[in-house]
Amino acid sequence: AQSVSQHNHHVILSEAASLELGCNYSYGGTVNLFWYVQYPGQHLQLLLKYFSGDPLVKGIKGFEAEFIKSKFSFNLRKPSVQWSDTAEYFCAVNVRGGSGGGADGLTFGKGTHLIIQP
Amino acid sequence: DAEITQSPRHKITETGRQVTLACHQTWNHNNMFWYRQDLGHGLRLIHYSYGVQDTNKGEVSDGYSVSRSNTEDLPLTLESAASSQTSVYFCASSDGRTSDEQYFGPGTRLTVT
Numbered sequence: 733a734q735s736v737s738q739h740n741h742h743v744i745l746s747e748a749a750s751l752e753l754g755c756n757y758s759y760g761g762t763v764n765l766f767w768y769v770q771y772p773g774q775h776l777q778l779l780l781k782y783f784s785g786d787p788l789v790k791g792i793k794g795f796e797a798e799f800i801k802s803k804f805s806f807n808l809r810k811p812s813v814q815w816s817d818t819a820e821y822f823c824a825v826n827v828r829g830g831s832g833g834g835a836d837g838l839t840f841g842k843g844t845h846l847i848i849q850p
Numbered sequence: 851d852a853e854i855t856q857s858p859r860h861k862i863t864e865t866g867r868q869v870t871l872a873c874h875q876t877w878n879h880n881n882m883f884w885y886r887q888d889l890g891h892g893l894r895l896i897h898y899s900y901g902v903q904d905t906n907k908g909e910v911s912d913g914y915s916v917s918r919s920n921t922e923d924l925p926l927t928l929e930s931a932a933s934s935q936t937s938v939y940f941c942a943s944s945d946g947r948t949s950d951e952q953y954f955g956p957g958t959r960l961t962v963t
């Protein structure tokens with residue numbers, strides 16, 4: 733079974749600082765990779781995803797992530813954060829083309845609580 | 851617009867009662883999933899379904915059941931609610947044929963007293 737590790741549980745940054753959130757997964761096969769964001773009191777929204785192709789993927793709100801297969805990593809980055817980026821961030825994986833003709837459920841990391849100070 | 855809805859949004863119940871949480875999607879997705887979210891654990895998969903009459907156990911399925919009688923709905927039942935099942939529950943769906951991206955509902959906050 734796959735697992736996901738997020739390195740930082742709590743991160744506090746000032747506005748305009750650069751952000752990098754670490755994510756590593758363990759699985760020997762081909763996976764799909766996701767970053768979700770959960771703003772306070774809201775449901776999960778997809779920030780970006782990697783299925784195949786260019787390992788540098790761009791998502792919404794200026795976020796990007798780089799898939800490094802040799803390191804089993806999918807770190808999330810943003811050059812300059814804003815106060816509105818305060819949220820919980822989840823890295824997730826699932827096995828591509830799982831049984832039943834679709835993908836299996838997502839395996840999530842425990843999340844990173846990001847606080848941006850004005 | 852297509853969407854995924856959950857009801858109720860908040861529920862308080864007593865230990866030992868049976869509780870059913872509803873999930874309805876209008877994406878016409880084959881795949882549906884239930885997760886629970888707990889502090890320090892992220893989201894964990896409870897049950898999932900790849901289509902009508904199909905159900906599968908996830909990581910934390912004990913004490914929960916699901917049934918899939920149509921494409922749109924996957925209700926989650928707690929057979930005998932326990933305090934350990936106090937959590938926020940999210941339903942999700944995905945197409946599974948053209949994309950593995952999952953779309954999440956707004957969540958149900960369940961408190962078992």
